[in-house]
Amino acid sequence: MKYFIGLICLFAPAYAQTHHDYQIAFPNAVHHEAEVSATFKGLEDKVLELRMSRTSPGRYAIHEFAKNVYNVKATDENGQxxxxxxxxxxxxxxxxxxGTVKLSYTLFANRGDGTYSQVDETHAHLNIPATFMYPPQYPNRPIRVHVKVRDDLNWKVATQLKDLGNNTYLAPDLDYFMDSPTEISNFQIREFIETSNGKPYTIRFALHHTGxxxxxxxxxxxxxxxxxxxxAxxxxxxxxxxxxxxxxxxxxGHVSGDGMEHRNSTVLTSTRSLEAGGLKGNAGTISHEFFHCWNVERIRPKSLQPFDYTEANMSGxxxxxxxFTQYYTSLILCRAGLITPQEYVEGLAGSLNYVWNSPAHKxxxxxxxxxxxxxxxxxxSLDPVNRENTFISYYTYGSVLGLALDLSLRKLDKGLSLDGFMQAVWLAYxxxxVPYTVRDLELALSSYAGENFAQDFFGSYIFKxxxxxxxxxxxxxxxxxxKANPKTASLGAYLVIRDGAALVASNPIEGGAAYLAGLAQGDRILSLGYKPVGNDTDTQKLLAEFKVGETVEVIFERFGKKQKSAVTFQSDPSYSTTLKTEVPAKAQKMQQEWLGGK
Incomplete structure (x- = not known):
């Protein structure tokens, strides 16, 4: 979402403008309900349209928030x-x-993450699009919201909205309001000052936990x-x-793990407490979401500008x-000393295996x-899909492309790196x-590393x-x-032991042994070669009995009927990544510049 800081000028005369007033209260929090009321004045249209958003900033799919709204009532300024x-x-x-409408409704909210809202007697965790109706005819009017906190529960408010005092907060317009998640609870708060370009910024951390x-x-x-x-x-x-x-x-323990970036804040939810591994395990979400305050919040695709609250938001x-944000997620943890270089490098294998070995490239x-x-x-959705063979997450796909671009730039021996390219994109867009397109990114890389380099990278790995x-x-x-296990036999399908058989629990990988044998999701494997399958079968130990290239009979049940086929085992396609113990001085220097802290 794009907001110039000059919008702050709106706040000085905000009270003189026509604005929308909301109030939210939680008398029935025990049953996950919030009571929302609003007053809309100076209405110019004879019919006031009020909507619940179908999307949420930071998400790209449809979410039907209207389903949790009921008890809707409206009166005029006289109570009619x-x-x-x-x-x-x-x-x-x-x-x-x-010209005036007073609205009230009840909201049911019981999912605590970056998309939905959750209300109970521990907190009111609010994602604004999932909570408040809005009038689409008036997107530029300032919005004030008063929070009736539960004093009996020691609640207070944390949000990126402008604090007006007395638990009242202000947004300059609809977009800023929608992009401002709010945590209302008895949280703990810490803050520190970080200076940039001679200007101090307060970094606040509001944590709701039992620690x-x-x-x-x-x-x-x-x-x-x-x-x-x-x-850096x-x-x-x-x-x-x-x-x-x-x-x-x-x-x-009762939230859903998530992270969701916003302009001046981010939502972080996890079932993992700091005591139970969260001190290290939750840091990755912080790394990912904070990186977004540059990349996607301000370095923003033109395809997401402006954000549409009525339809899915698609971006190439x-x-x-x-x-690329995902690429930096673990790299930053390494540079910060929160994981070791060995841990970082070994962790690359999972992403590389997923992307490299996927048939979805075609x-x-x-x-x-x-x-x-x-x-x-x-x-x-309810209908089955073939994601195993047709989809690679843009998070992971982009992360390994970020890795390739970073290392390729560093190998040019011109002092270039992905850090430098991200700085160039930051300054340009x-x-x-200034919203960008894919072609803009190619031009930025051309300016940074040369036209031939940019054309080769985008022509080979982005447009193809x-x-x-x-x-x-x-x-x-x-x-x-x-190769991690080149002599280990692979079936190319995920098996689960259930009811005395090995259930093919996902679509077999296209081109894999199970796929070529004609096995399909839902088949119940009764025996593999000379090995019967039972409730006590260990699938890994079962596959270990066979050799790469060996062909055996598989007996399986499909739609209640026994069938036979022949399966030829392939080599486990997975790779491992390890740091070499001894490397030349040049490689050691390049490695330190890549992984070392700034």
Whole structure:
């Protein structure tokens, strides 16, 4: 979302403008209900349209928030009941008013993550699009919201909205309001000052958990290291509105794990407490989401500008916006000293295996994988899909392309790196908030590293689905990429022991042994070669009985009928990544510049 800091000028005369007033209260929090009321004045249209959003900033799929709204009532300024009609599932039309409408409704909310809202007696965790109706005819009017906190539960409010005092908060317009998640609870708060370009910024961390103050103090040291290493990538912090950035963290057993970036804040939810591994395990989400305050919030694809609250938001740039951010997620943890270089390098194997070994390259490029976001980004459907063979997450796909670009730039021996390229993109598009396209990224890389380099990279790996030579790239940085288990037999299908058989629990990988044998998801394997399958069968030990290239009979049941086929085992396609113990001085220097802290 694009907001110039000049919008702050709106706040001085905001009270003189026509604005919308909301109030939210939680008298029935025990049953996950919030009571919302609003007053809309100075209405110019005879019919006031009120909608619940179908999307949420940071998400790309449809989410039908209207399903959790009921008990809708509307009156005029004199308390006279107004007519409310439903032209579609997401909208309420209010007619018969004289310029003022007073609205009230009940919201049910019981999912705590970055997309939905959750209300109970521990907190009111609010994602604004999932909580508040809005009038689409008036997108530019300021919005005030008053929060009636539960004093009996010691609640207080954390949000990126402008604090007006007395638990009342202000947004300059609808977009800013929708992009401002809010945590209302008895949270703990820490903050520190980080200076950029001579200007101090307050970095706040509001943590709702059941842990101790000492645990938060320890955790904050990791937060500071992450913030400073990411600032070093871009050379500066964004010019945060109101001079502050807020982490909104809920580490509780009844939330759903998630992270969601916003302009001057981010939502962090995890079931993992700081005491139970969260001190290290939750740091990756902090690294990923904070990086987004540059990449995607301000370095923003033109395809997501403006954000549409009525339809799915599709972008072909998510391999960069999400994927390159994902590349930096663990790299920053390494540079910050929160994981070792060995841990970082060994962790690369999972992403490389997933992308490199996928048959989906033949169907979609990284751009086209990005187009799939409305179908996979927390989207729901009932019919089966063939994602195992046709989809590679743009997060992971983009992350390994980021790795390839970073190492390729460093190998040019011109002092170039992905850090330098991200700075160049930031200066060209992010700092001034100029929306970009894929071609803009190619031109930026051309300016940074040369036209031939940029054309080769984009022509091979972005506009087409070729794979970089990761073995050679990594070797120059002292990293081995080798087959992990070349002598281990692979079936190319995920098996689960159930009811005395090995159930093929997912679509077999296209071209794999099970796929070529004609096995399909839902088949129940009764015997493999000379080995019967039973409830006590260990699938890994079962496959270990066979050799690569060996052909055996498989007996399976499909639709209640026994069938036979022949399966020829293939070699396990997975690779491992390891740091070499001894490397030449040049490779050691390149490795340190890549993985070392700034």
């Amino acid at each position: 009941v107004l007519s409310v009609t439903r032209p579609n599932p997401y909208q309420w039309n209010v007619s018969g008013h004289h 101790t103050e000492a645990e938060l103090d320890t955790y904050m040291e990791s937060v500071k290291k992450i913030v400073r290493q990411e600032k 990538v871009y050379g500066e912090l964004p010019d945060y509105d109101f001079g502050q950035y807020t982490f909104l963290a809920c580490y509780l 740039e998510l391999w960069f916006a999400e994927g 169907y979609f490029t990284p751009i086209e994988m990005s187009y799939q976001a409305p179908f996979v980004d927390a989207a729901t 992010g700092r001034g908030e 689905s070729q794979m970089p030579d990761y073995q050679k790239l990594l070797a120059d940085f002292g990293v081995n990429l080798n």
